[in-house]
Amino acid sequence: xxxxxxxxxxxxxxxxxxxxxxxxxxxxxxxxxxxxxxxxxxxxxxxxxxxxxxxxxxxxxxxxxxxxxxxxxxxxxxxxxxxxxxxxxxxxxxxxxxxxxxxxxxxxxxxxxxxxxxxxxxxxxxxxxxxxxxxxxxxxxxxxxxxxxxxxxxxxxxxxxxxxxxxxxxxxxxxxxxxxxxxxxxxxxxxxxxxxxxxxxxxxxxxxxxxxxxxxxxxxxxxxxxxxxxxxxxxxxxxxxxxxxxxxxxxxxxxxxxxxxxxxxxxxxxxxxxxxxxxxxxxxxxxxxxxxxxxxxxxxxxxxxxxxxxx
Amino acid sequence: xxxxxxxxxxxxxxxxxxxxxxxxxxxxxxxxxxxxxxxxxxxxxxxxxxxxxxxxxxxxxxxxxxxxxxxxxxxxxxxxxxxxxxxxxxxxxxxxxxxxxxxxxxxxxxxxxxxxxxxxxxxxxxxxxxxxxxxxxxxxxxxxxxxxxxxxxxxxxxxxxxxxxxxxxxxxxxxxxxxxxxxxxxxxxxxxxxxxxxxxxxxxxxxxxxxxxxxxxxxxxxxxxxxxxxxxxxxxxxxxxxxxxxxxxxxxxxxxxxxxxxxxxxxxxxxxxxxxxxxxxxxxxxxxxxxxxxxxxxxxxxxxxxxxxxx
Numbered sequence: 001x002x003x004x005x006x007x008x009x010x011x012x013x014x015x016x017x018x019x020x021x022x023x024x025x026x027x028x029x030x031x032x033x034x035x036x037x038x039x040x041x042x043x044x045x046x047x048x049x050x051x052x053x054x055x056x057x058x059x060x061x062x063x064x065x066x067x068x069x070x071x072x073x074x075x076x077x078x079x080x081x082x083x084x085x086x087x088x089x090x091x092x093x094x095x096x097x098x099x100x101x102x103x104x105x106x107x108x109x110x111x112x113x114x115x116x117x118x119x120x121x122x123x124x125x126x127x128x129x130x131x132x133x134x135x136x137x138x139x140x141x142x143x144x145x146x147x148x149x150x151x152x153x154x155x156x157x158x159x160x161x162x163x164x165x166x167x168x169x170x171x172x173x174x175x176x177x178x179x180x181x182x183x184x185x186x187x188x189x190x191x192x193x194x195x196x197x198x199x200x201x202x203x204x205x206x207x208x209x210x211x212x213x214x215x216x217x218x219x220x221x222x223x224x225x226x227x228x229x230x231x232x233x234x235x236x237x238x239x240x241x242x243x244x245x246x247x248x249x250x251x252x253x254x255x256x257x258x259x260x261x262x263x264x265x266x267x268x269x270x271x272x273x274x275x276x277x278x279x280x281x282x283x284x285x286x287x288x289x290x291x292x293x294x295x296x297x298x299x300x301x302x303x304x305x306x307x308x309x310x311x
Numbered sequence: 312x313x314x315x316x317x318x319x320x321x322x323x324x325x326x327x328x329x330x331x332x333x334x335x336x337x338x339x340x341x342x343x344x345x346x347x348x349x350x351x352x353x354x355x356x357x358x359x360x361x362x363x364x365x366x367x368x369x370x371x372x373x374x375x376x377x378x379x380x381x382x383x384x385x386x387x388x389x390x391x392x393x394x395x396x397x398x399x400x401x402x403x404x405x406x407x408x409x410x411x412x413x414x415x416x417x418x419x420x421x422x423x424x425x426x427x428x429x430x431x432x433x434x435x436x437x438x439x440x441x442x443x444x445x446x447x448x449x450x451x452x453x454x455x456x457x458x459x460x461x462x463x464x465x466x467x468x469x470x471x472x473x474x475x476x477x478x479x480x481x482x483x484x485x486x487x488x489x490x491x492x493x494x495x496x497x498x499x500x501x502x503x504x505x506x507x508x509x510x511x512x513x514x515x516x517x518x519x520x521x522x523x524x525x526x527x528x529x530x531x532x533x534x535x536x537x538x539x540x541x542x543x544x545x546x547x548x549x550x551x552x553x554x555x556x557x558x559x560x561x562x563x564x565x566x567x568x569x570x571x572x573x574x575x576x577x578x579x580x581x582x583x584x585x586x587x588x589x590x591x592x593x594x595x596x597x598x599x600x601x602x603x604x605x606x607x608x609x610x611x612x613x614x615x616x617x618x619x620x621x622x
Contacts (some may be wrong), residue, residue: 104336
């Protein structure tokens, strides 16, 4: 099975308003709630692709309870979240129906105690025993050590479970030093990590720091992978309009499946790019459009980048 | 005891953000939650003034459960809310720390079934047996008959319990026809009801429609009361800066206590104006500053309005 870890889960709330005006009062015309946090999105996509998938991480309080209820109703994802005393954060996306623009309000995460972190690590080790691959996703809530992902990567390596890391900032820097198999930063995260804005150069730098492979998402220009077996860039065959929320999480789902199966890198990248585009094309944030995925998969252009292949 | 009715309770959430910009992403720096809906605010003020107070109305779903937990922690207010299958609405107030301005997002209320309304009416009748006065507060959630307040007013009159109505629109129009002892519209609500923007004229009109007394809130200009015993205007001694949220609910608390005790109208109005001002002066929305209340109470100017005294 595939395991995804979301330490800072979120209850994602979407409000529709006819027109958003700062400092005024608004009647919300529609309310939608779904379980959120990057690893939960990754798990939903993996389950939709037919993979047995388990989610773990931390959840608590009233928002955590709603999240777990909604997760229990989602097809194919098994809930192995660890309870905490604090309250899972909410995110509120306010969609302005007059323009389609979204205003985002993100609550701070719950304070996690050392005891809760220890309990999580015990559960994580149990779950690793059955995992074919694990994805570590998103930000760290307050209270966790900044090296939390580095710790989880070392435990996965000890258990011989391939591990993918998708985070940013200092947790990414510390995590890379613990030698994950794959990291998936976007161009901005990679630049922040390495100090260089040229993605191929930055990806080589990240590999030197410890990442087995670096897959950088380049937005509409697709993805760049710098790996021990070579370097490739994959580009979608056409521009897809829509909502980019969750596109990166869909790419992680494809990369995790490829990591577990040992599929060649060009195929992994093609799947990741097609699945990202199919997510942008889906009407609901964080879902993917299967017709777009099927039609695009064979048409993603994957080209070697020999100049950056070896470091 | 005093009974307050809130059919459309709300979980009031306040977010602090450094600066709100439409169509951008924001990190919320502080989250506060409290039980909301006009009747719950009225009850909190009554309890703070030392009165035995019971709240009833409708609550359900995860937000309703949080609301009831928070209500249980509030001093002096007894929870007699009736459960419903739908989910209590949330209101989100986003406070921009750079300006102090608030952007408000109000979810729609839950759909209430006829069976749930019947169950509420049974509970309401039981509670009326011990009530010295009852306040009916706020909007009606979807599914309730537009004459719901009229029905509750008739039941209160049958039980010989004095009744105050604080709502707007068609529920106010229908409610007034059922002859409540007091209605407390603001100037805009009164104008909408009667078609005239001159408050004294509009208040006389509302009395002719069935209200025993009409107390119109005029913002910084205080309050105008048109009653069977005379008409008065009460004006605060000085301008008070602050947050006006809940000021009207504090006025209702004062008017309800005065209605139950039979205190003369000038004293009732002085209390209502002082308590409103003390609510504006309090740092948290919906609380009141006792020092302001005590200092202002003896200094509210109450003058007869003989021209509008009798209709």
